[in-house]
Amino acid sequence: MVSAPGRVMAGTGTYGLGGGMAFAHLESQVVFAYETARPGGFPDERADTLRTALRGCR
DSSP, rough: OOOOOOOOOOSSEETTTTSSSEEETTTTTTEEEEEOOOOOOOOOHHHHHHHHHHTTTT
8 A cells, every 4th residue: 555645654554544554665674563552533643743753764
């Protein structure tokens, strides 16, 4: 799966309706996974905040 409206990924992966997200970015050799205990909204800002922080670590 790739990015979809409301859910931007930094690579190829998947996301769940409860807020979870996982992807791999092969060029930078990074794998990211986030799962929640409580469902969030759509889009879920929790996973997006972590993804944005990860992209800033280049």
